[in-house]
Amino acid sequence: xxxxxxxxxxxxxxxxxxxxxxxxxxxxxxxxxxxxxxxxxxxxxxxxxxxxxxxxxxxxxxxxxxxxxxxxxxxxxxxxxxxxxxxxxxxxxxxxxxxxxxxxxxxxxxxxxxxxxxxxxxxxxxxxxxxxxxxxxxxxxxxxxxxxxxxxxxxxxxxxxxxxxxxxxxxxxxxxxxxxxxxxxxxxxxxxxxxxxxxxxxxxxxxxxxxxxxxxxxxxxxxxxxxxxxxxxxxxxxxxxxxxxxxxxxxxxxxxxxxxxxxxxxxxxxxxxxxxxxxxxxxxxxxxxxxxxxxxxxxxxxxxxxxxxxxxxxxxxxxxxxxxxxxxxxxxxxxxxxxxxxxxxxxxxxxxxxxxxxxxxxxxxxxxxxxxxxxxxxxxxxxxxxxxxxx
Amino acid sequence: xxxxxxxxxxxxxxxxxxxxxxxxxxxxxxxxxxxxxxxxxxxxxxxxxxxxxxxxxxxxxxxxxxxxxxxxxxxxxxxxxxxxxxxxxxxxxxxxxxxxxxxxxxxxxxxxxxxxxxxxxxxxxxxxxxxxxxxxxxxxxxxxxxxxxxxxxxxxxxxxxxxxxxxxxxxxxxxxxxxxxxxxxxxxxxxxxxxxxxxxxxxxxxxxxxxxxxxxxxxxxxxxxxxxxxxxxxx
Numbered sequence: 001x002x003x004x005x006x007x008x009x010x011x012x013x014x015x016x017x018x019x020x021x022x023x024x025x026x027x028x029x030x031x032x033x034x035x036x037x038x039x040x041x042x043x044x045x046x047x048x049x050x051x052x053x054x055x056x057x058x059x060x061x062x063x064x065x066x067x068x069x070x071x072x073x074x075x076x077x078x079x080x081x082x083x084x085x086x087x088x089x090x091x092x093x094x095x096x097x098x099x100x101x102x103x104x105x106x107x108x109x110x111x112x113x114x115x116x117x118x119x120x121x122x123x124x125x126x127x128x129x130x131x132x133x134x135x136x137x138x139x140x141x142x143x144x145x146x147x148x149x150x151x152x153x154x155x156x157x158x159x160x161x162x163x164x165x166x167x168x169x170x171x172x173x174x175x176x177x178x179x180x181x182x183x184x185x186x187x188x189x190x191x192x193x194x195x196x197x198x199x200x201x202x203x204x205x206x207x208x209x210x211x212x213x214x215x216x217x218x219x220x221x222x223x224x225x226x227x228x229x230x231x232x233x234x235x236x237x238x239x240x241x242x243x244x245x246x247x248x249x250x251x252x253x254x255x256x257x258x259x260x261x262x263x264x265x266x267x268x269x270x271x272x273x274x275x276x277x278x279x280x281x282x283x284x285x286x287x288x289x290x291x292x293x294x295x296x297x298x299x300x301x302x303x304x305x306x307x308x309x310x311x312x313x314x315x316x317x318x319x320x321x322x323x324x325x326x327x328x329x330x331x332x333x334x335x336x337x338x339x340x341x342x343x344x345x346x347x348x349x350x351x352x353x354x355x356x357x358x359x360x361x362x363x364x365x366x367x368x369x370x371x372x373x374x375x376x377x378x379x380x381x382x383x384x385x386x387x388x389x390x391x
Numbered sequence: 392x393x394x395x396x397x398x399x400x401x402x403x404x405x406x407x408x409x410x411x412x413x414x415x416x417x418x419x420x421x422x423x424x425x426x427x428x429x430x431x432x433x434x435x436x437x438x439x440x441x442x443x444x445x446x447x448x449x450x451x452x453x454x455x456x457x458x459x460x461x462x463x464x465x466x467x468x469x470x471x472x473x474x475x476x477x478x479x480x481x482x483x484x485x486x487x488x489x490x491x492x493x494x495x496x497x498x499x500x501x502x503x504x505x506x507x508x509x510x511x512x513x514x515x516x517x518x519x520x521x522x523x524x525x526x527x528x529x530x531x532x533x534x535x536x537x538x539x540x541x542x543x544x545x546x547x548x549x550x551x552x553x554x555x556x557x558x559x560x561x562x563x564x565x566x567x568x569x570x571x572x573x574x575x576x577x578x579x580x581x582x583x584x585x586x587x588x589x590x591x592x593x594x595x596x597x598x599x600x601x602x603x604x605x606x607x608x609x610x611x612x613x614x615x616x617x618x619x620x621x622x623x624x625x626x
Contacts, residue, residue: 311478
């Protein structure tokens with residue numbers, strides 16, 4: 001380690017030698033960084049799962065543009081849209097096709113006695129181009145009344161329970177008093193507002209939701225003629241459709257707006273975002289404490305170095321060296337513990353908590369930045385190292 | 392010769408006053424001290440406790456800001472010198488402290504190397520050899536990889552001497568360097584400083600109570616109550 005750092009720094013690694021000289025303090029400091037790292041990882045993991053579950057349903061259909069009620073902030077809240085808007089949209093040049101989509105939550109009494117909230121998505125099976133590619137082939141089967149595709153990752157069901165469900169041998173469940181045939185599965189996973197998802201035809205959807213009418217879908221999906229800029233068509237639609245009733249956006253923009261709303265305006269998003277900030281502050285304070293105590297303990301040595309002719313920048317570089325060593329030493333166990341917690345939490349909640357390379361990398365960079373910041377604050381105490389005090 | 396300046400002196404002090412404290416508590420510690428120290432000489436500053444000899448030493452060694460009067464170290468005026476000038480000058484001098492002031496986390500070799508690395512990182516292997524050579528000269532060849540906590544007081548002081556001398560400084564300032572040493576190693580250190588002066592023109596200014604050193608000094612300056620009371624050439 002000393003040899004490696006000498007080579008990297010081109011000088012004796014004073015910072016490392018000081019840190020490793022007092023083992024107990026090094027362990028406390030690294031434990032502090034590990035703690036902060038785990039805190040940040042968990043908060044970011046939950047926030048990531050929240051975001052993933054917010055955008056996951058968008059992945060089930062395919063549309064260039066979405067027409068949504070003007071008061072809707074996410075895929076499921078807000079008013080419904082009048083189907084008349086769809087016919088208006090179809091008259092706009094550049095619009096290739098349009099279809100209604102129905103979304104609603106239904107309570108499912110599971111065979112094991114528990115209950116799950118299932119998000120139902122209803123699409124017209126005669127317009128399979130609005131379904132996700134791998135689901136398009138199943139759309140034909142969904143034309144049969146009371147048939148659905150069910151989320152294999154639904155929270156509360158045994159893994160593999162629905163593996164045998166096929167159109168020939170459907171798995172039957174009861175939903176809102178109807179017998180529903182599960183003829184296949186897809187993988188979406190649990191979220192914060194629902195435990196799972198089912199995919200069905202608009203007709204079956206309306207049978208499940210007696211209070212919904214075919215004239216008022218949740219959104220209207222629009223596909224644009226090939227080669228045409230989506231934003232151009234969005235502008236045309238906005239020109240025709242009343243802004244006080246509906247809003248028009250490309251699907252990407254709608255997803256981005258949904259995500260922005262969920263992370264910055266909903267309590268869950270704010271709480272986990274706040275948790276990340278707390279984790280960072282805890283880490284900065286612990287590292288600052290350790291580094292500034294270390295500086296205070298070595299003031300006379302630093303004063304001696306100053307008497308020898310070392311400039312102020314040298315001492316700053318020692319403290320920064322220590323900060324980066326603490327960041328890296330704390331990050332590795334933090335990453336390991338964070339990954340284990342993801343596995344445990346994911347299994348317990350059904351949330352999709354995945355440790356990605358980019359997540360790990362951004363936490364590493366954040367850790368180094370936070371530690372370096374603590375180091376820079378701690379170097380203020382260096383000014384107290386005055387060679388004259390040595391006498 | 393590096394240590395010689397336009398004025399011909401390694402250190403030239405004139406009309407220096409120094410005060411400690413501020414306001415009502417302000418007290419003058421040094422009164423109108425003037426001293427010219429010839430290059431290559433070994434000068435001893437003597438005097439009772441509180442006579443101001445260490446203060447004079449630190450003022451000449453640019454460890455303390457000069458308040459009044461003029462101090463020229465290696466031809467450069469210290470009164471009003473910039474931070475960068477002071478840092479550059481400190482690299483050309485060596486300091487031996489009363490307390491050894493070794494870095495507790497560094498081995499003897501690493502402590503000595505610190506005095507070389509201040510001149511730029513360069514060849515670490517060569518620095519290590521130079522540090523080992525210097526530690527050998529002060530009789531610590533078998534202790535080069537010891538941490539200070541595993542060395543005796545005398546051994547630590549010898550490491551501090553090695554650190555001060557390893558970079559061939561033009562002027563060495565020493566504050567009671569032999570206080571923690573037995574007679575033999577104390578004399579070894581003083582003889583080393585004197586030999587350096589003869590061979591390389593190194594100037595040494597030393598504060599000491601140690602009478603054994605006096606007959607090796609070229610010049611003995613005695614201070615009392617912040618004033619020079621006697622200044623004798625020892626020929």
